[in-house]
Amino acid sequence: MADDRVSITITAGIADVRMTRPDKRNALDGAMFVALAEAGARLCTESNVRAVVLSGEGASFCAGLDFETMAGLGGNERGHPGSMTDGRITHLGQQVAWVWQEVPVPVIAAVHGHAIGGGIQIALGADIRIVHPDTKMSVREVHWGIVPDMTGTFMLSQLVRADVAKDLVLTARIFDGREAHALGIATRLSDHPYDDAMAMAREIADRSPDAIRAAKALLNGLFHSGAAEQFAAERRQIGSLVGRPNQVEAVTANFEKRRPNFVDESQR
């Protein structure tokens, strides 16, 4: 089943990786989590690959957690796979975003349609983001009574200022690709993000693969400082939120299309 979720085609040194669940806007269910992590793991070992393009088939890059998974968040269970994978600094939910940093060659995300919640966090895991100006994006987790816990807080901090990160996370507001570019979340805007991502991948594939791998490693060594600690903090915070009354109320009110009624600590 995970085989249906992601396709990999390698041509002339370029891996074309696609989320292939267009009928669900590539929403993240258990099979999609596994398929993305496996795709990344495979690309870590492909010595013939010089660049990767990551995109979504159909109308969107990735609309976030699957509806049914979200409904699960209204009950007392974890919304996405949370078990730690062996020897990693991530759990599976974090690994589907972080693995693109572990891939030793550049990963370019071509983003269009929607990149929401888990979807934007996966895009933030790529080295470069080429984004359609009309893309709808949001760090949406607070809307569901949770916090971004798929490496998004760490990757955001490399791209935007402290106040912008807080603005996006705290308001959970939806913004378009143009604003993403102005804020620093989109590397470039393009009306044809997939085509431009492939063109950039070809340009990189024409360079010395040794130098390209060394350059990514050298920059990552610098930018990844503190990642493991922050990922652990994400896991602690989400663990303290999921299933608590206010978090259940956030999800339940959303599904019942009513205004949520939250309680402050003093009233419990």
Next chain:
Amino acid sequence: MADDRVSITITAGIADVRMTRPDKRNALDGAMFVALAEAGARLCTESNVRAVVLSGEGASFCAGLDFETMAGLGGNERGHPGSMTDGRITHLGQQVAWVWQEVPVPVIAAVHGHAIGGGIQIALGADIRIVHPDTKMSVREVHWGIVPDMTGTFMLSQLVRADVAKDLVLTARIFDGREAHALGIATRLSDHPYDDAMAMAREIADRSPDAIRAAKALLNGLFHSGAAEQFAAERRQIGSLVGRPNQVEAVTANFEKRRPNFVDESQR
């Protein structure tokens, strides 16, 4: 007396905190330092508060150190309270800016008129800054022969590039809200910063308070790395400057409205 300096009104989960010394453009004297630190300390314990708006009554947010305090800098004494508060990483002068980071819910500064010296450092302590385009802002300390020592060097480094931080600190130049926005110091521009800050606070207060507190804690954990060390460095540097001949000359020449005559180390 400190009671005159800051007011707190809590309505529907929003704390409206105002500096209330409009006849002095909310300049910082000893009573204002104490009142700000106490206001922040109180908000750290108010479990019914979901968001804070920090603003200044009258024509300005805060024009910086009080004139008489500045005059004191021309003599051989510390310009603002420098004693460490128990168990903190700050002294009182730093605490009035840093306490807004310690408040567990989002703090939005509504900035207008002037935010100069200590005033801009307090604004930098907020999570979000909504700024009137005509606000006069400056990291003004070098003009007085000192350096920013109220957490400003650390908070600046989270918002602007290394060269921009140096430009602003080294030239002590005055810039307006529009440039502050272009540089990254203003989160948003608004012709009505107080109204827009209150609207944003209401939006945040409608979210799950657990998720909002967790999100601020999670992002602060990331962005605050190195804060204690830098605050100690600020205290060391200011301690080596205040009362030295060039610093006294900077203040004296300013008050005498003449060009200062500084000496280089080799001439002493």
Next chain:
Amino acid sequence: MADDRVSITITAGIADVRMTRPDKRNALDGAMFVALAEAGARLCTESNVRAVVLSGEGASFCAGLDFETMAGLGGNERGHPGSMTDGRITHLGQQVAWVWQEVPVPVIAAVHGHAIGGGIQIALGADIRIVHPDTKMSVREVHWGIVPDMTGTFMLSQLVRADVAKDLVLTARIFDGREAHALGIATRLSDHPYDDAMAMAREIADRSPDAIRAAKALLNGLFHSGAAEQFAAERRQIGSLVGRPNQVEAVTANFEKRRPNFVDESQR
């Protein structure tokens, strides 16, 4: 011979430092490396200097490594002096960029014409960059099968986002001063960068020299965290690239004006 490469003129507290090899666009050969490092070392001890302006005579700031030095990279030898200098965190190739951070007073680079490869890395070592809009700039190393190893990866990380740093390093593309300003690499644009740099230096020289030195030290203490580790990583990565088949092929193909033929690890 090194005496021909760099001139220093000190007037009214301002050191006017110029690369003086205009017939070669101030390209970096062994003598230029030594002359730049010595110029910086001298300015570390001049107690009468309050600000430094660093520029290049003739048509360009600095076009990068000297052609003959580059040709050397096609053989099995180091392209620029790599020996560690006593007690430093840099080797000589890094020191010519880093020394401007060690100089205790502000260093303003006036950049025009070309700032390529080693040239842009030297510009990044200055505190402030005033750049002509038509300047041709590039982090060019990957084009030669190597990586930036003259402190450029570290200094880039203080000015641009992680994705922008990767874009510039991985594509080795040439961009102009206008884009440099939009990206954060130029502090300011100017049609007369040297004149404007001198004006800024005069403004800084009118401030208390104690406060100016303290401010640079205070900000550097913050921004330099992690520098030594990253410089060591640069040295390791370049050591693993120079003289290897793909690196030699990059240089050889460039000089033979043909498309390079790189091999992936799996094919060796």
